[in-house]
Amino acid sequence: MAELAGLDDPKARAVNERHGDDHGVNLGALRALAKRLKTQQELACRLWDTQDGAARLLAVLICRPKAFGRDELDAMAREARTPKVHDWLVNYVVKKNPHADELRAAWFSDPDPVVASAGWALTSDRVTKKPEGLDLGGLLDVIEAEMKDAPDRLQWAMNHCLAQIGIAHAAYRTRAIGIGERLEVLKDYPTPRGCTSPYAPVWIGEMVSRQQAG
Structure with missing residues (x-):
């Protein structure tokens, strides 16, 4: 979280907030951090639980999509209110999960x-x-x-x-x-x-x- 805070750029945050997002971290820098961390499901869950926008984007990048249960993903989709977190969650996690079509029909x-x-x-x-x-x-x-x-x-x-x-x-x-x-x-x-x-x-x-x- 301290590293993410260090990457926060007020100008980027201002631009993102105009689009409904709540973070100021350059997405390239975020992807580089995710590449360094590699897949870490437990850390991903802890990052998601912080409710911080940048942390949730990072969580999406380092999680194991197939590890989530149906109810977990349903709850996450209802918590993901900002456009970028919601979009990444659907495209990078839900689409790769065995419950994707069941959730599609429910949602x-x-x-x-x-x-x-x-x-x-x-x-x-x-x-x-x-x-x-x-x-x-x-x-x-x-x-x-x-x-x-x-x-x-x-x-x-x-x-x-x-x-x-x-x-x-x-x-x-x-x-x-x-x-x-x-x-x-x-x-x-x-x-x-x-x-x-x-x-x-x-x-x-x-x-x-x-x-x-x-």
């Missing part, structure tokens, strides 16, 4: 929009990697009905799922693009030069063009 319709966004993120992963058993048309029904008025982080996760359905599944592409055009979610999102817009119709079109060109 998908959770009344807590942050927890629900984790369910949608896991669903997007299945849309692209293991769509068997998913009701893609049903997912589009929910997106069409609920995405427009969803809280920001849940809306972002639903929009990502919409784009992935359109990109990965040609049979649903026209409908996915149509939903994006009607709802106009993230249509005006500021996108840096050289980056792909998160607006689903543009995102789908660009990714499909790249696939066809490749």
Whole structure:
């Protein structure tokens, strides 16, 4: 914790806080520290319990994802309120855990929009990697009905799922693009030069063009 405190940069913290995060540690420095520590499950759990943002990010990097039980991950997802900790927990830990799909199904319709966004993120992963058993048309029904008025982080996760359905599944592409055009979610999102817009119709079109060109 003392080493993490020494790495804290007030300027980085100010930037991160504008995005909802609560740490000022450069992520490159954090990854270098994790590389030095290597996997240490007990230390990871103790770091997580501090509730400190940088410590929790480090915990995610040095933990053993498969060592967590279902209820442990459920509790951690409900505690992870800042965007970066939540994102890393889902992508670096939950996705690699044997309970991932069970948690996906449980979180998908959770009344807590942050927890629900984790369910949608896991669903997007299945849309692209293991769509068997998913009701893609049903997912589009929910997106069409609920995405427009969803809280920001849940809306972002639903929009990502919409784009992935359109990109990965040609049979649903026209409908996915149509939903994006009607709802106009993230249509005006500021996108840096050289980056792909998160607006689903543009995102789908660009990714499909790249696939066809490749």
